[in-house]
Amino acid sequence: MKKIGVLTSGGDAPGMNAAIRAVVRTAIYHGFEVAGVYRGYQGLIEGDIENLNITSVGDIIHRGGTMLRTARCLDFKTDEGFNKGLQMLRMFKVDSLVVIGGDGSFNGAKRLAEAGFPTIGIPGTIDNDLAYTDYTLGFDTALTTVVSAIGNIRDTSSSHGTVNIIEVMGRNCGDIALYGGLAGGAEAVIIPELDTDVDELCRTIIRGKKRGKLHSIILLAEGVGKPYELAEQIKSKTSSDVKVSVIGYLQRGGTPTPNDRILGSRMGAHAVELLMEGQYGKAVGIKGNQMIALDFDEALNMKKDYDKGIYELARILAI
Numbered sequence: 001m002k003k004i005g006v007l008t009s010g011g012d013a014p015g016m017n018a019a020i021r022a023v024v025r026t027a028i029y030h031g032f033e034v035a036g037v038y039r040g041y042q043g044l045i046e047g048d049i050e051n052l053n054i055t056s057v058g059d060i061i062h063r064g065g066t067m068l069r070t071a072r073c074l075d076f077k078t079d080e081g082f083n084k085g086l087q088m089l090r091m092f093k094v095d096s097l098v099v100i101g102g103d104g105s106f107n108g109a110k111r112l113a114e115a116g117f118p119t120i121g122i123p124g125t126i127d128n129d130l131a132y133t134d135y136t137l138g139f140d141t142a143l144t145t146v147v148s149a150i151g152n153i154r155d156t157s158s159s160h161g162t163v164n165i166i167e168v169m170g171r172n173c174g175d176i177a178l179y180g181g182l183a184g185g186a187e188a189v190i191i192p193e194l195d196t197d198v199d200e201l202c203r204t205i206i207r208g209k210k211r212g213k214l215h216s217i218i219l220l221a222e223g224v225g226k227p228y229e230l231a232e233q234i235k236s237k238t239s240s241d242v243k244v245s246v247i248g249y250l251q252r253g254g255t256p257t258p259n260d261r262i263l264g265s266r267m268g269a270h271a272v273e274l275l276m277e278g279q280y281g282k283a284v285g286i287k288g289n290q291m292i293a294l295d296f297d298e299a300l301n302m303k304k305d306y307d308k309g310i311y312e313l314a315r316i317l318a319i
């Protein structure tokens with residue numbers, strides 16, 4: 001093994017830059033060359049690849065987004081696109097690859113490993129939707145942004161006495177809503193993993209108002225969606241003024257938290273160590289503050305569930 005490639009794929013996530021920096025610097029420290037592949041699998045297919053050195057990754061640890069840029073690339077799912085990608089890796093003399101991305105990106109990485117190309121995955125997605133790891137890169141920063149948004153919206157909710165629905169990202173995973181709701185002191189959390197009884201929710205809002213609660217914050221995961229329909233239902237059942245904020249891409253950017261920078265640094269270094277040991281076809285993760293690595297199949301087949309204890313706690317504390 002001489003040259004390690006690194007790419008970021010899928011939605012960008014804060015902390016990806018820390019992971020890229022760690023891959024590059026750990027590899028160079030151990031005497032390898034590194035190639036950066038730009039724009040994920042799209043750039044791989046197009047041969048948008050260049051060698052990186054220690055200074056290429058200077059001044060990025062504190063930046064959101066990804067210096068390698070990213071893409072969603074449908075072509076890489078086709079045999080033709082996939083083979084083109086493999087061909088480019090050979091052409092640029094890249095002999096192993098670190099893929100930083102979410103579950104979708106891992107499917108591409110798994111396919112490369114199955115084709116015999118040494119590939120390691122680092123979970124980079126704000127969604128925290130991968131069951132095998134306690135945290136994905138970017139989740140902590142997205143949560144920090146969400147909690148800050150809840151604080152601002154709570155001010156206006158309290159001032160006007162409105163009910164405020166805040167829709168947050170996470171695809172089919174409710175973690176951003178759940179943990180954001182707990183940290184932000186929301187009155188209710190609505191996640192796709194669980195059916196919500198809107199009548200019960202409205203009774204809670206009315207009870208809160210009766211005992212003088214000024215604000216009502218509802219965290220709604222995008223996997224449930226339909227925030228304006230929910231607003232209409234709550235309006236008619238509680239006679240409250242209901243406001244909706246879909247905070248969207250705000251959650252994807254911003255300076256990574258120390259936790260995401262540390263996680264990215266650890267995962268990037270671990271990915272290189274695995275390749276040096278001749279291990280590949282694995283996804284790096286964190287369990288109980290220890291670095292772990294599972295076969296892609298095992299990692300991707302684990303079913304993610306929400307934390308019932310955390311949900312119950314958020315519910316009890318919102319009485």
Ligand SMILES: Nc1ncnc2c1ncn2[C@@H]1O[C@H](COP(=O)(O)OP(=O)(O)OP(=O)(O)O)[C@@H](O)[C@H]1O
Pocket residue numbers: 009010011012041042071072073074075076077101102103104105106107108109111124125126127171
């Ligand atoms: N089965 C597959 N085979 C090859 N490549 C795939 C496959 N599935 C996904 N990919 C590649 O991975 C890219 C990213 O996947 P996806 O859009 O699901 O994002 P992700 O990696 O899950 O990140 P996030 O969910 O945080 O945005 C896809 O655009 C495609 O290029």
Ligand SMILES: O=P(O)(O)OC[C@H]1O[C@](O)(CO)[C@@H](O)[C@@H]1O
Pocket residue numbers: 011072102125126127169170171222252
């Ligand atoms: O960037 P796009 O394609 O609009 O994707 C948005 C999706 O990406 C994420 O931000 C990260 O997976 C999801 O939370 C969201 O559903």
Ligand SMILES: [Mg+2]
Pocket residue numbers: 010102103104125127171
């Ligand atoms: Mg995903």
